[in-house]
Amino acid sequence: MPGPLIDAEVGDTVVVHFRNKLQAPATMHPHGIFYANEMDGAYKGKWTDPGGFVQRNRTFTYVWEAREGTEGTWLYHDHGPMDPLPTFKGLFGPLVIRERGEARPDNEFFLAFHTFDPPITGLRGTYFCVNGKAYAGNTPTLEAKVGQRVAFHVYGVDNFFHTFHLHGHRWTEPDGRIVDNKTFGPAESFRFELVEDNPGRWFYHCHVFQHLHQGMNGWYLVS
Amino acid sequence: MPGPLIDAEVGDTVVVHFRNKLQAPATMHPHGIFYANEMDGAYKGKWTDPGGFVQRNRTFTYVWEAREGTEGTWLYHDHGPMDPLPTFKGLFGPLVIRERGEARPDNEFFLAFHTFDPPITGLRGTYFCVNGKAYAGNTPTLEAKVGQRVAFHVYGVDNFFHTFHLHGHRWTEPDGRIVDNKTFGPAESFRFELVEDNPGRWFYHCHVFQHLHQGMNGWYLVS
C-alpha cells in the first residue's frame, strides 16, 4: 500500500477490475473523475448498488470517465460498509488525470499523508505516516537532479489536517501566491511542479510539529 | 435552527429587529457585511455597546450595509457575554450578499457544519451535524434536477475544521482549481455553483472520517 497509481488523460475511460481478497466487503470510491451513480463505490444502506458492497472473493468492474473538467491529482479509497476501517488500514491510492498529450515531468512523486487505525485525537503513540511508513529513511526517499522538472502530488487520507512543507524550495499556487507549506484536509489532494535548482539533502514533512515528530517526514535528495 | 437566511443584494441596508427570548443575554454578530462599530454585536467588557449585550426580553435593531465589496456567502452568530455557548446551542444562521440584480440559481442550499455543546477534542459520542441534525435522512435531503443551476453555500460554526465533499460532482474554485472536497474552518463560508448533469442518489459529507461517521453526512437526490 498505497494502491497502484491510476494514470489517465482527459478523454480516457478508466476500467478497474476490482477483486476483493479481504475477509470483509470493500469498494473503490474515486475522487475527481466522472462516474455515474452506480459506479461511485459507496455503501448506501438499502440503496446500495453492487459496486458499493463487493463481498469477499467477488469482483466488480468500475467504469469511470476522465472527462474534460476532471483534470487534477485525486485519490481513490474504500467507501464500503466497513468504512472507515479499510481506508485506515491502507485501502487507498492515487489517481491522476492529465491533459491530453501533456508532457510528463522528469520526476514525480505521489505522497499520501495518513495514520493507521482510526485515532480520534492523535495522542502520542500514533505513527503519522507517508505512504504507509513513518520517519525519514522508512518513508519514501525522493530523488531528483538539478534541472529536472519535478512534480509533487500530495493527498491526505485520515482524520487530520496536515501541511506539506518542503525544505529549500517553494512553488507558486494557482492564485499566484508563493508558498513552501500548504494546508490540506482529508481526501484533499494537490499537485505542484518546480524546476529543480537546489542540490542537497532536504526534508519534506508535515509542519504540524506533533505529526512531524511522530513520523510524518522524509528525505528529498537532489544531486 | 439555524436562524433564517438573510438575503441581501449589494446596495441594500439590512435592518434586523432582534428580540432576545432566551434566559441569558445574546447578540447577533454578522460576517462579511459592513457594520459600524456599535453594530458589530460583540461583547467587549466595559466597552460594550448596547448591541453587544441584549438582555432577556429586550430588543435591539441592528443596521448593516451590503456595500460594494461585501459580496459573498457569510454567516451571523451570537457574540455576546455567554459566547460561545449560545452559538454551540444553535444561535447562528446564513447571510448572503448577491450582486445587484443577480440571477438566482434554480436551486440553492445553505448548510452549516457544526456540533452541539462545546467539545474540545471531538471524542466519540459527539454528534457532528448539518443544520442541527446528524446522519443522512435527518440532515437536509437536497434535491435538484438535471439541467438546473445549483448553488451550495457552506459554512462552519464550531471548534473544528471540516471539508465539504460532494459525490459525483466537482466544481471550479476562483483560482481555477477543480475540486470535489474543500477545507473550511470555523466561521469560514463559501459558495459554489454547478450545472447539474449527473442523476442519482449522492452523498454529501465532511471528509474527516470521524465527523462523517458521527453524523456529518446527507443525501443529494438528482432526478
Place this chain on the structure above:
Amino acid sequence: MPGPLIDAEVGDTVVVHFRNKLQAPATMHPHGIFYANEMDGAYKGKWTDPGGFVQRNRTFTYVWEAREGTEGTWLYHDHGPMDPLPTFKGLFGPLVIRERGEARPDNEFFLAFHTFDPPITGLRGTYFCVNGKAYAGNTPTLEAKVGQRVAFHVYGVDNFFHTFHLHGHRWTEPDGRIVDNKTFGPAESFRFELVEDNPGRWFYHCHVFQHLHQGMNGWYLVS
C-alpha cells in the same frame, strides 16, 4: 519573543549572526527565502551541517538570499535537535521579503498565533497566544487611523490550525474572494492589506471558539 523582524527586499542577501545563549543546542530555519543546503538550519542526524546544531554559547552565520520568487511574509524558527521544544518556548519570528523599492504600508502588524508547551489535544488549561500573550489587553493592541494603508502579516507556529478573523473589516484574497476570516496551518503565513475606513474598537481573533476563549484575541483600535 517573538524574535526580531527580518525585513528584506528582493535582491538582498540576509546575513544572520546567530549566537546561542540557551543551555541547549538551537538553530534558525527560515521559510520562503532561498538558502543553500548547509544554510537551512535543520538537524539531520549524521548528515547535520554546523548550522543545524549550534551548541550553547557558539555562533553560526546564516546567509540567505531574497531572490526573485521569494516575495511574501514568512517566518523563521528553531529546527535543531531539540525541535519542537525551543519553538514551543518562543524561538521563532517573522521574516518579510518585499518587492524592490515597494512602498511601505502606513502601519503594519506581525502576529504569531501559537501555544506554549507542546500540547497535543489543546485541552482546557492551555493558553492560546498571539505573540506570546493571551487575551485582549495582553496581546498586541493594534492601532491605525482612518485613511491609512494597513498591512496584517499573520503566521501560525504550533500544533493547531487557526483562523484569523478581523471584526468590521474584510479583504480580497489573491484569487478574488472577499473574506473576513482565513484558515492557516502551522508555519503557514500570509499578508493582506486594507485601506482603513471603519473607526472603533474592534476585535481580532482566532475563530476556533475554543482558541478564542482560551486567549487568542486582541484589540484593533481605529481612530
